[in-house]
Amino acid sequence: MPGWGGLARLVTILSLLALPVATFAQEPVFNTPLVTGELSSPILTLESDRLYAESAFGRRVQQELEAMRTDLVSENExxxxxxxxxxxxxxxKRPGMDPAAFRALADAFDEKVQSFRTAQDDKAKTLDxxxxxxxxxxxxAARSEIFAILQETGAALIVERRIVIVSADEVDITDTAIRRIDAAIGDGSDLIPPHP
Incomplete structure (x- = not known):
């Protein structure tokens, strides 16, 4: 059994070991509860494709595009x-027609088919x-909200999550950004009207 001197040293060592843990637990991870977790990081991540696809704006646009593509397919058919x-x-008609007359009708039909293809291709490009x-x-529209998150969390950088090899879920702000952007611009009807 250690003497009083040894016990005092042991308590001092244990206290010093516990100090960083206690200090870490008492300090907020970020300056705001927007991002929470066990890690503090000057770098945040964001999934831009999911940000767009899961936002009210992105969902509205995709629904409109899906409806327009369905209409285009029906029209094509x-x-x-x-x-x-x-x-x-x-x-x-061909067997009973003069070859020159048939050729004229066939050329006109081919031109009609080509015109149809061009028109439909143009419509598809318009959707794109x-x-x-x-x-x-x-x-x-989202840029100001994302920048606000950067400032509020005290981070220095936001990077695209899909180009990061490994990152902690706690530094991903995608869900927070979606909520903030939805609150700020809704489905974006006033920014970009429904496509005719």
Whole structure:
């Protein structure tokens, strides 16, 4: 059994070992409860794809795009069916027609088909452009909220989570940012109206 001197040294050593733990437990991890956890970090992470997809803004845009793509597919199917019927009628006429006259009708039909394809491709590109434009508007609108989180947490940097090899969940601010952005801009109807 150690003497009083040895016991005093042991208590002193244990006290010193416990000091950093006690100090760490008493200090807030961040300057605000926006991000909580066991770690304090000058670097936060954010999943930008999830930020957009799970926000009210992103969900609204995706629903509109899905509806527009469904309409476009239905239109493609309807026009394709009409062109198929027209092509069959043209084929049925061929045996009793003058070759030059048939060639003129066939060329006109081919031109019609090509025009249809071009028009439908343009519509698909318009949908893609709408999606890209909406995402740019969202990023611009979200920037101030994300910057506010950076300032409030006292962090120095926010990085894209998918490019980070390993990180703690506690430093990810995606859910917090979604809530803040939803509260600030809602579904973004006043920023980018529904696509016609």
């Amino acid at each position: 309807r026009i394709t069916a009409e062109l198929t019927v027209e092509e069959q009628k043209l084929t049925d 452009s709408f999606n890209e434009d909406a995402r740019r508007v969202f990023i611009q």
